[in-house]
Amino acid sequence: MEILLENLPNPFVYFIPVFAILILAEVYISYREDKELYDVKDSFASTWVGIGAAILNTLTKVYQIGFFFIIYKLFEPLREQYLGYESLGWAWWVWVLCLVGDDFNFYWHHRFCHTVRLFWAAHIVHHSSEKFNLGTAFRNGWTIFFYKPIYWMWMPALGFDPVMLALCMSFNSIYQFFLHSTLVPDIKGMNKVFNTPWVHQVHHACNVEYLDRNHGGIFIIWDKLFGTYQPREHHIAPKFGVLHPPQSHNPVKLNFHEFSDIWKDVKRAKSWEHKFKYVFYPPGWSPDGSTKTAKQMQQELEMQLNAVPVTPVSNNREQAVS
Template identity: 50%
Template sequence: MDFTNPLVYGVPCFLGLILVELTYSKAHNHKLYNWKDLGSSLFMGIGSVILAPLIKTISAIVIFNYLYELCNPIVNGVRTNILGYQSFGYAWYVWVACQFLDDFTYYWFHRQNHMVRFLWAAHIVHHSSENFNLGTAVRNGWFTIFYKPLFYMWLPAIGFPPEMVVVCLGIEALWQFQLHSVYIPKLGVLEKVFNTHTMHQVHHAKNLEYMDKNHGGFLNIFDKIFGTWKPLDENIDIEYGVTKPPNSYNPLVILTHEYKDIWNDTKKSANWYHKFMYVFGPPGWSHDGSTLTIKQIRAQQLQKK
């Protein structure tokens, strides 16, 4: 069965919706967009559009297909998983299951981008803007797409067709794009199930109480199960961005500044464990306490109370 990645149609819609939101914000004198910041976001978004098809072709055709064929050989004319059950077809409930498991995978992929500094160095690009708008939605790091497929390899391995996984990834990306809007209020009963616009505002905030929260894709169930869910408190003034911003509109600086900081930090100690932790430990970790992780800062705050 052949399917088209939804992002083929999504990209023109992204640009159109950015234009609509930009026009609306300017007409109502909302300081939602900064021209230089938007230019940086669009440059990185265009770069992702160019790079993504190349990497996704490799991941979908080579990695996903290889694993699917390896773990789901045809036995007596029937594609059968190595665990002994018949591999999944294209029934509607299989699509639902694939999308749900895609969301579960996205949660852990996204959470690890915040927990492992080397991954954060790629993901920080998306959080580096001090603006929250649809332009920020396309502000994606170019290096994330090199390792993202690795988190999803288990889906074709257990029997989901590779093209189904790719389509579910595309649907997930469409949902994530439209979450980047301040114009959508809380959605009532939908807030109990879905990851919504106000929840994603929380995710992009650099307020201490909001940091490293709401990693979900479609749903908020995994944030609730694993303790990372936080609803928007309308009494808190949100500050968007990161605590250590690149302070530049140069796309190359935005894309690489955290890697430079990691390199400089590894030179602070001759101990190889310390060097390892500066690369693969949580952001903010330091061997001498000169910088702290979010968990350490929160623990300090609790001790002071």
């Protein structure tokens, strides 16, 4: 296990200068063209959240890789007996499969982060900024690292080397950094297969039309396959942030305010069924409909848009008066 970790390179180290240069360039363009892409307090909040996430990611790396390694070794006899191999190896096509499989896992992990309130509580910090810029990419939740590897466990079981898997997960995260910018125009051909900054704006918007859409990491094909794709409409400008912002730049509150709100709702709930639903149903669920989920709001919006407008007819008395 120690040898495994010693031989595991960290691609992020090589990209830090690139990240820094691009953020500074975006800040400069924002200032020069008066785009207001950055806010001082918001940027400091993203920085501190990002530092905390980086520290926790480093501290949990042993746990994550160790978890993959245990699964990898545990299923080795079964692979030999039923599949005829110990490991899938390091061929180029295995790398391709690993990248695709990793992004498939990320899609479902990310989708559940938006549709299960407990997981949303861990993820909401990434969406709480009302600014959409490259600095937002580092605004990651501090608790996600503890449960995220569960979605990936089938891959080491199937024979993907834990080091290869960890590297593919890092490559996915690096790619997603470049998605967080409004300065990149619509690249229509690329949008057919890959996630792009233009498409990712939809994911970070809190417009009802855009809620819970475009969950893919590198590829956007998962959203198209599983019904969560929403193109960025030119006539609907994205409003970034969340429907109920935390009203704070404190990194601790940004990470844990939704957990606190869940606890308050659970204590107030009158039945165990409602307590369960407050935790595991989509964000916004309520037993009396006083708050609504994204799907409920989208259904109501669709009904409003499809409603046939009725022209009011004046009665005889009104006509006589006029």
